Amino acid sequence: MRRYIVAMVMVIGMSNVSAVHAGAEIVLVVNKSNPVNTLTKARVRSMILGAVKKWPTGDAVSVITTSPGDAERKSALLTYAGMSEQQFATAFLQANFKGEDRTPPKTLPNGKIIVQIVALTPGAIGFVDSADLSPMVKRVAVE
Amino acid sequence: MRRWYTIKPFPYLCAALLANFQLSAQEADRKLLEDPVVSKLLQRLADDEARIRSLEARLSSLLPPAAAVPDHGGVTASPVLAPVPTGNGEAKSSPATEPDSASALAMASMMAGDHDHAMxxxxxxxxxxxxxxxxxxxxGQASNHLVFPLGVPGHSTFTIGEFDLFMSSKISDHLSFASELVVGPSPDNSWGLDIERIQLTxxxxxxxxxxxxxxxxxIGYYNTMFHHGTWFQAATGRPFMYLFEDSGGLLPVHNVGLTATGLVPGTEKLGLHWIAEVGNGRTSDRNAYTVQNFVADKNRKSFNVAAYVRPEGVPGLQVGGSIYRDRLYPDTVTPVNQTVASAYAVYGNSTWEFLNEGVLLRNASGFNHRVYNTPMMYSQVSRRFGAYxxxxxYQYVNAIAGDPVNxxxxxxxxxxFGIRYDLSDYAALKFQYNRINQTGIAALNGLETQLAFTF
Incomplete structure (x- = not known):
């Protein structure tokens, strides 16, 4: 009985650890010169789907995520576009087929590089793990 | 989660170059060069270049002298590949000049490469x-989404659908090109080639x-959302009302001319879009090819105006309508004023699809001063359960007797009703049952199986 309890506690403990790992927070970062501090979830969805092309400042929106298949990107697509990777790819394919001008997100290998590029690019918006946050960029709140 | 030090740096650099950001400020460049990640990438690039040079040197040592010097100006026909005739009329390479297999492969690769570069x-x-x-x-009788009038074929049939090649090219920041080249089957089993769309934007x-x-x-939603590829569509084909002209469709679903569109400024949250189109319209001759690609049969042009909203706050919702006007001369003398009014409300996300459209086709004859109204509609609902x-x-079309154009x-x-099963990310198997009640004849039934894919 005691062994079962120990095993149960271990399983619960491990599941908690994996939940923390799987639930790593995806945050949005922009260039420090960008005056935007908050975005609605709907606006973020429009941005990641390529429908919004300009910031209020006039700078072109450049969405940057990690590479397809990465956990951060999967989480970002699911949270903000409500889509899987395949559904996301199909949405762009269909928009292209329809004749719409939609640019898919640019991809970089990891959050640290995304943060550096966002710090150098006025219109960039990056989807990164909260662990990759840096003072070089500004975090945008999502309402 | 992957960290920077576990990833091969070379792909990083390629991805960064593709990102095409303008890092023009000297300050930014200086900071970038001081970055340890960038330093590592540059070092790796230098290492890779050295490795490429080493491989090129090894390749040169394997090649005969005539081909050893790569020349982008053109690799001429080398004697090493020139065939010599044999007594029995077959060509055979000369043993004296026959290259070893590595050299031949290298040569073939170089020549293929040069050909690619030329394009x-x-x-x-x-x-x-x-x-x-x-x-x-x-x-069954109602089992082919491309054949119209309904009732054909009368026999169970294996079918090949439209072979659709979609092409697109970005010519400049503001100019782009898109086209759909379709090889489609006809009821007489022949193949027809059509450029279904060709647009410079x-x-x-x-x-x-x-x-x-x-x-x-x-006109409406389906006609511009779904074109010729059936893979995008949940069902096996289009609703009757949007059948293509050469399938017997009643609406001018294709046009040749100009189409303009855009977002209304200041309506980003509402997503109000406008569309204005002017084109040759449909031919007046019911026996002629319907879409007037090259020669119009009248000076007067058709025009269409449409608008729709795509509210940002309700992702997936789109509501809109359109008015299309044209004047046809089916008897070459008396005009028929044609008006097509449409309205729709659709909702779609990764799980649900709910499509509702209504169109009124109105042909006003100048001959007997009668108005012929053809109402048409469809409603479609689907829900995704994993791969299923x-x-x-449900669809309805009622073209009344005496209409001079239809x-x-x-x-x-x-x-x-049916079910779509996604076999893979880019292939879907569909099973669909159709039942169609028509005026004057018994109801038709049909069962379709379709494997639709993109490649």
Whole structure:
């Protein structure tokens, strides 16, 4: 009985650890010169789907995520576009087929590089793990 | 989660270059060069270049002298590959000049490479292709989504759907090109080649873009959302009301001319879009090819105006309508004023699809001063359960007798239901049952199986 309890506690403990790992927070970062501090979830969805092309400042929106298949990107697509990777790819394919001008997100290998590029690019918006946050960029709140 | 030090740096650099950011400020450059990650990338690039040089040197040592010096000006026909005739008329390479297999492979590779380079415009537009097609099997009278009037074929049939090659190319920041080249089957089992869409588009900004060429008329939703590839569609084919002209469709779903569209400034949250189109319209001769690609039969042009909203707060919702006007001369003298009014409300996300459209086709004859109204509608709902998407569609068209323009006259209405199963990310198997009630004849039934895919 005691062994079962120990095993149960271990399983619960491990599941908690994996939940923390799987639930790593995806945050949005922009260039420090960008005056935007908050975005609605709907606006973020429009941005990641390529429908919004300009910031209020006039700078072109450049969405940057990690590479397809990465956990951060999967989480970002699911949270903000409500889509899987395949559904996301199909949405762009269909928009292209329809004749719409939609640019898919640019991809970089990891959050640290995304943060550096966002710090150098006025219109960039990056989807990164909260662990990759840096003072070089500004975090945008999502309402 | 992957960290920077676990990833090969070379792909990083490629991805960064592709990102095409303008890092013009010297301050930014200085900071970038001081970055340890960038330093590592640069070092890796230098290492890779050295490795490439070493490999090139090894390749040169394997090649005969004539081919050892690569020349982008053109690799001439080398004697090492020149065949010599044999006594029995067959060609055979001369043993004296026959290269070893490594050299031959290298030569073939170089020549193929040069050929590819000849087709490329450095820094210029790149033509992208995507293909769509479907294979199927139908049983019953109402089992073919491309054949119209309904009731054909009468026998169970294996079918090949449209072979659709979609091409697109970005010519400049503001100019782009798109086309759909379709090889489609006919009821007489022959193949026909059609350029279903060909559009050169100028995009000034999100508020204005204009395209010239042959396009899908912005009547309703389905006609511009789904074109010739069936893979995108939940069902096996289009609703009756949006059947293509050469399948007997009643609406001018294609047009040749100009189409302009854009977002209305200041309506980003509402997503209010406008569309204005002017084109040759449909031919007046019911026996002629319907879409007037090259020669119009009248000076007067058709025009279409449409608008729709796509509210940002309700992702997936789109509500809109359109008015299309044209004047046809079916008897070459008396005009028929044609008006097509449409309204729709659709909702779609990754799980649900709910499509509702209504169109009124109105032909006002100048001969007997009668107005012939043809109402048409469909409603479709589907929901995804993992790889499965069951769907139900009900459709109705009623083209009244005496209409001077419509090819088909009569009422046909009925349900279709089926299930789509995504075999893979880019291939879907569909099973669909159709039942169609038509004026004057017994109801038709049909069962379709379709394998639709993109490649």
């Amino acid at each position: 490329e415009i450095p820094g210029g537009p790149v033509l992208k292709f995507r293909g769509f097609t479907d294979l199927g099997f139908g049983v 100028y995009r000034a900004n999100p508020y204005f873009e204009v395209s010239g060429g042959r396009y899908h008329t912005a 998407r069951p769907y139900l569609r 090819v088909y006259r009569g009422k046909y209405a009925g349900p279709s």
